[in-house]
Amino acid sequence: MPLLIAELYQRLLAAYGPQGWWPLLGHAGTNPTKTGSLTGYHPGEYDFPRTPAQRFEICLGAILTQNTAWPNVEQALRNLARHDAISPEGIDRLDDTALAQAIRPSGYFNAKTRKLREFTVHFRAWNGSVPSRAELLAVWGVGPETADSIRLYAYGQPELVVDAYTRRIFGHLGIAEPDASYDHLKTICVAALPEDLIVYQEFHALLVEHAKRHYRRQPWRDALFE
DNA sequence: AACCAGGACGTGA
């Protein structure tokens, strides 16, 4: 009998406490239980984003963090902030060379320059309304995880997020096949958890925290669950 | 000093 997903969530929450995602620039809040020297967490506060700028910052971060370590993304976001470019107008103001230079620390800077351009066009067209998952997936450079992250953290929608850590942990613990698809993992999580914004936000954040602690390098030995 | 990170896209079978 594999570990139940709901029980996994409860035990992660008990072990690490509320994480407070999505991390935001300029938010001094930290989480003493988190790994590394990351900042911008706001455990116990679920009324983010509080401004249009914070919403757009989360969207940019969701794209910039694709296959990229978060500290690199923070450097890129700080560069954009220095250019006053955490806004659709700010992105537009930078030419491709300047934009690529600013986001260089996050890697794949040519591809991500285009992704930020494309996203900005659609973001403005949504005109403040909440984009559907399909609308997000229609944006070049936005795949399933990025779309779900934006829905969940930038727009406060109860949209469950799956990532490589989810697959790795579930595979290791026998909850799902190691090569299970994104949609399958999402389906079994949605079926096992209450459809709740806070639960979804914490669930993803807790899996990331747990993976950073115990799944960095193979062979994985899960100190919390075995 | 290799190894890899909070993926997505294009291509060929």
Place this chain on the structure above:
DNA sequence: TCACGTCATGGT
């Protein structure tokens, strides 16, 4: 569908 190559910097 699906497997595989590509994109790139910075931390460990």
